[in-house]
Amino acid sequence: MFLAKVYITLKPTVNDPQGLTIRGALHNLGFTTVQEVRAGKFLEIKIAGEDQEKARVDVENMCKKLLANTVIENFRFDLESIKQG
Amino acid sequence: MFLAKVYITLKPTVNDPQGLTIRGALHNLGFTTVQEVRAGKFLEIKIAGEDQEKARVDVENMCKKLLANTVIENFRFDLESIKQG
Numbered sequence: 001m002f003l004a005k006v007y008i009t010l011k012p013t014v015n016d017p018q019g020l021t022i023r024g025a026l027h028n029l030g031f032t033t034v035q036e037v038r039a040g041k042f043l044e045i046k047i048a049g050e051d052q053e054k055a056r057v058d059v060e061n062m063c064k065k066l067l068a069n070t071v072i073e074n075f076r077f078d079l080e081s082i083k084q085g
Numbered sequence: 086m087f088l089a090k091v092y093i094t095l096k097p098t099v100n101d102p103q104g105l106t107i108r109g110a111l112h113n114l115g116f117t118t119v120q121e122v123r124a125g126k127f128l129e130i131k132i133a134g135e136d137q138e139k140a141r142v143d144v145e146n147m148c149k150k151l152l153a154n155t156v157i158e159n160f161r162f163d164l165e166s167i168k169q170g
Contacts, residue, residue: 001120007127022128022152031147033140035086035131042092042127043107046120055118062116067107 001084002047002055006067006077009040014072043067046082055079086169087132087140091152091162094125099157128152131167140164 010016019037026034045062047055059077068075095101104122111119130147132140144162153160 009127009129019128025151026130026147029147029150031143033133033143034147035133036129037131038129040127040129042094042125043104044094044121044123044125046122048118048120058116058118062111062114062119065114066110 001082002049002052002079003082004043004045004047004055004059004077004079006043006045006059006063006075007040008043008063008068008073008075010038011072011074040073041067052079052081086167087134087137087164088167089128089130089132089140089144089162089164091128091130091144091148091160092125093128093148093153093158093160095123096157096159125158126152137164137166 016038018039022039023034023037045059047058049055056079059079063075063077064070101123103124107124108119108122130144132143134140141164144164148160148162149155
């Protein structure tokens, strides 16, 4: 059993209206030192099996096919072995 | 200048319909070894200043006041010093 932690972020050149909105709200709350906010996604995926290399390839393909829009987003992930349960 | 990487996740006991939907879509794509998907948020926040302890306290307060709904979500963050730019 493996746990993949997937981080999906907008590419640096892509506009991030959600991040701008969050920055505005933080400024309104008095956090005026905030320069920039970039919003992204974080996914935890549990995968059955014993073959770490297969799991790694699977997560890579999941990101490319479904989880990330690779035109505008980057992704990276960590894979760790966990106990069943 | 500091970069805070903030990870916001649903508490383990909270239902995650978005995660269930993603799991279903991954199964439909043939990734049948996927046991569970939990969806969360990932934010990168750039903060001006030189005082790391103040930045840490600020990020903690941003999470509690705006970024996370602490009734149903957990948050954690890393803070690193970065060069101006």
